[in-house]
Amino acid sequence: MGEPSTEVAGVPVPALKRHAELSELVEEARWRYYVLDQPTASDAQFDEWFRELLALEEAHPSLQTPGSPTQQVGAPVSGDFAKVRHLARMESLDNAFNDADMAAWQVRAERLAEGDPGPYLCELKIDGLAIALVYRDGKLERAATRGDGRTGDDVTANVRTIKGVPHRLKGDDVPSLVEVRGEVYIPVEDFKKLNEQLVEQGKPPFANPRNSAAGTLRQKDPRITAQRPLRMLVHGIGVWEGATEPRAQSEVYDRLREFGLPVSDLYQVLPGLTEINEFIEHYQVHRHDPPYEIDGVVVKVDDFRTQRELGSTSRAPRWAIAFKYPPEEVNTKLLDIQVGVGRTGRVTPYAVMEPVVVSGSTVERATLHNAAVVAKKGVFIGDTVVLRKAGDVIPEIVGPVAALRDGSEREFVMPTQCPECGTTLAYEKEGDADLRCPNARACPAQIRERIYFAAGRRALDIDGLGYVAATALSQPLPPQQPVVRTEADLFDLTLDQLIPIKSVVRDPDTGLPKIDPKTGEQKVVSFFSNINGEPSQNALQLIEELERAKQVPLAQVLVALSIRHIGPPTARALADAMRSIDAIMNASEEELAAVEGIGPRVAATIRDWFAVDWHRAIVDRWRAAGVRMEDDPAPEKGPQTLEGMTFVVTGTLEGYTRDSAAAELTGRGGKVASSVSKKTSFVIAGDNAGSKYDKAVSLGVPILDGAGFEILLNEGPQAAAEAVTTPGS
Structure with a gap:
């Protein structure tokens, strides 16, 4: 053979x-x-x-x-609807995934057009369901899905229920026959509400907004479709007869808008590849600004005559291309749901998944917030789930892929006892969504989380006290005993206490032990000693930084105490008004509530916190160890040149941190807000300013760069008004 x-x-x-x-x-x-x-x-x-x-x-x-x-284009049509043939073939689009792909597409287009085929129309690629509407003599005659590009499903009755889709076109120059193409979608916020309703009804939720739009449009009963929040945006035509024919894609959009059809405003006509890439980069950063899901940008040659010259391949036009953004959604297996305990005692379910790469990083855990959220999402342990990670945002489970269930999945049951100290969990007050561990004084998880929080940059600012160190101090491996039983012990630490400690490594996002992939066992470290049993650099750094932290301002000490509702702005207001911890402890609720930004609710929380004996013991021990408990007398106020004005600071300003820039503004009587509104007086924008800059532009709020900021501080708002970098109101 x-x-x-x-x-x-x-x-x-x-x-x-x-x-x-x-x-x-x-x-x-x-x-x-x-x-x-x-x-x-x-x-x-x-x-x-x-x-x-x-x-x-x-x-x-x-x-x-x-x-x-x-x-091939699309997929075979379903058997549930009447079949209709499109007046003109509905094509797919070729994809580009990087700048090189875009450049190659433009080179091919220039070669076929024997010159520059521009200008180009750039628009957002909606992640929806492609649809074709036929209007005859201005009246909606038919609506069909794309199907295989030549034949689609007749969904006319359902499309008639979509808000914003006219049953009759308006205007004097309406074509006798026009086929309009677009995308049917469900807005993101409406999608979330719809899924919650489905789960409440015991039905499987949709995997994503596009899936929900398609499922809704294919309902056999139009009354069901009418109850769901479908929307449509038009992005082209297939046939145009009996009226003045547009000469370009952009002109079509103007005409269709005049006819009463829903057309997006988020498109631009651009001269060349440089501007196209800038448009693509802008919406990659602002991908979640539109109310609907997008997965890229579509680039089209604007001129219709040039489009016809370029023609199509067997499945896609040569005059258009879709730039696809890196995926923010992937599928993975939900292996388990565990719970972690935070510094305030809140018990949070976390999803443990098969590791998967999404948005450039490997994800294997994601928060599920509380038992109600788990129920709303309709996820079971063992499900294949849709995982979403939008840019740098924390990963989120969108929902299950119900079609892959095999019956082995099981529901998550929220524990009744704290997983780290065994205390019975309870709601703090009636109507709360979150269960909490009430053992605030002795629960090792809460102590660990509070220590880690106290070391943060806006509190004691101790770089040597990260999550591994906080875990080692509060939860060493048995039979060792914790050297920090409450925050009171923190400033009394010695090298002799640190050297013997060994500890399990925990995940800072969940508080759950990390597992060594090689051994399958929990990771263990000797964080404060080297192999010779001598103090490690970590130990020496911690002792040194604890000594330095004794001199931080009072506001940072207040943040480090983990008093509910006392974040950096509130702590700064308290410190500025009271100047010492004793004044705050001894103040009445009325005196505390009178401090700007405090109010009765927070004042009551402060009084309740200081009424607890072990809380006061923390303050006493820190004071005895040398921690500063008062600020210097308040300096006399300078000229209040910015009184009555509100500012927003964004980006990186040379010579200032965000906090120091805010201090300069408040020291002159101004207020600093976290978000831009029409009432904002100026936005101070340094390098790498983000969405707040864009919001200011859209609202017409005056914007100052670093030089303009200096003019504002030194010469006042009238002089600064002449230095704005973007026209404002």
């Missing part, structure tokens, strides 16, 4: 097998996504399969047959 063939028709057998496998995966994913509205693969996974399929066909062109998934 001869050797088995390693090729078939010139294609290596492994490549043939992989192509067949990928084709099956892509077709199955499309069917579940477009027809069943029950996606089981994330967008990221689908894109990965599709790109690999394209790469195989580029390497082996004979694999690119008319039946390949790369040559």
